[in-house]
Amino acid sequence: MFDQQTRLGLGTYSLTGETGRDTIAASLDVGYRHLDTARLYENEREVGEAIADSDVDRDDLFVATKVAHFEEPAKTESYVRRAVAESFDRLGLERIDLLYHHWPRSQGDIETVLPVLEEYVQDGVVDHLGVSNYTIADMELARDLVDVPIDALQVEMHPLLQQDELRDFLSDTVTQVVAYSPLAQGEVFEVDAISAVAEKHGVSEAVVTLAWLLSKDDVAAIPRTSSVDHLRDNFEALSVDLDAEDIARIDDIERTHRCEDPDWMSW
Template identity: 50%
Template sequence: MDEPSQIGLGTYKNTDPERCSKIVSTALEMGYRHIDTAQAYDNETYVGEGIEHADVDRDDVFLATKVWDDTLAYDDVLSSTDESLDRLGVEGLDLLYVHWPRDTYDAEETLPAFDELHDEGTIEHVGLSNFTPEQLDEARDTLDAPIFAHQVEMHPLLQQEELHEYAREDDHWLVAYAPIARGEVTHVDEIQEVAEKHDTTPHQVSLAWLAAKKNVVAIPKTSSEDHLQENFEAQELALDEDDIEVIDAIEREERLIDPDDAPWNQ
C-alpha cells in the first residue's frame, strides 16, 4: 500500500499476545489499513500474527515499525530490521522510522543504513520520529531517500504548528500519536461544544480535526473493540470551518510524552 490512511491503529502497550493479535486482525477487517508498531513495543510478533490472521491481503496493509535508539549504528539498523521482519512475518515494510534521534543515533551513520534498506527494496519509505526542525533539516540533507513521514505527539492540546508547516512545505506526512491526548480532550470545553453540536464524542472530534489537516494522519491506540470502531468512524465526521477554527484557537501547550521517559508512557 502506497500511503497511510487518515486513521491508523497504534499498538503501543498492547503486549498481551492474544489481545494484540485480535485487535489488529479486527481492525483490518473493520477497514483499517495503517498499522503502527515499534521494536520497543515488544509486540511485533503479535502484530504480525494479527495481520496474518486477518482476511485482508498483505499488499493492502500499510505497515510501519521503528528502530529503537540503542540500535541506530549502521550495522545494528540492518540487523535489527531483519529481526523486525522475522517477528512480523513479512518480507518488507511500508515504512521504517528512526524512533528517537538520541543514544546511538548519528545522522551520518544511521541514515545511510535506511537508504540502503530503501534502495534494496526492504522498506518502501523512510520515516523519522520525534525530531526537531533542525534535526529534520540535517536528516533531509543526509538522506538520499525522501522523508516520507515524521511521527510526533500531536493533538488539540499540542498542535505542533511549526512541524505541521514543515511537513506541508516538505510534502511529507505528519503522523500524530497520542491524538486524543490520553483522553484529556474529553475535558476541553471547546471540544465538548463541537462534539455536542455534531452529536458525537470528543475523541471523534479530536481525530476528525487532525484528519482535516493537510499532510496529517492519526494513529490512536486502543485495545478495545468499541473504541476501535469509534476511532475508525471519526473519518466520517466532517467538521466545518467554524469547528476547526474553534479548536485551532485552543491556546494550550501540553506535552504528555516526556522525551526522557518515552516511549514507555505513550
C-alpha cells in the same frame, strides 16, 4: 503516501500477547488498514500474526515499524541492520511500507541510523523512509544525509499540541506528519471547545479530535486503544465532516500540553 483509508491507523504500543493480537485482528475487521508498531513495543510478532490470520489482502495494508529508539543499545551500523532484519522476521513480511528511525538521543544517532535505513528503501524492500520525534534541526540534518524522500515524521500531535511551527517548516516538502497520542492521553475529553463540537455532531470528543487532525491535509493519526468499542468509535472519524467553524474553534485552543517530554529533550 497515505490514502483516505490509511490516514487513520492503529497505534499498537502496549498491545502484546494474545490480547494484543486479538485487538489488532479486531482493528482489521473494523476497517483499519494502517498498523503502526515498533521494535521497542515488543509486539511486531503479534502484528504479523494478526495480518497472517486476516482475510485482508496484504496490498491493502500499510505496515509501519520503527527501530533505534534512544532506549535501545548504542547505535552502530551493524546493530541497525540486525534490528531491521529482526523486525522483518517478527512481522513475517517481505516488504515494510514505512520504516522509521524511532527516536534519536543525539544527532550522532541520526548520522549513524538514517543512511542505513535509506539502503532498505533503495533496495526496494521498504517503500517509505520515516523519522520520529525529530526536531526541526534534526530534519535539516536528515535532509543532508539521505537522497530518498523522508515521507513521514511521527510526533505527538493533538489539539493541545498543534505543531504549527513544525508543520509550517514541512509545508514545502513531501513529509507528512503522523500524530501519535492524538487524544493527548485522554486530556481532549476535558476541553470545552472539543466537547461542544462533539455535542454538535453527536459523536465523542475522541472522534472530533481525530476528525480535526484528519482535516489537515498533511496529517495522519494513529490512536491506540485496547477496546474494540473504542476502535469502532475512533473509526467514525473518517466519516465526520467538520465545518470551517468547528475547525477554527479547535484551532483556537491555546492550551499547551505535551504527554511525552524527556528531561533531556530540547524541542
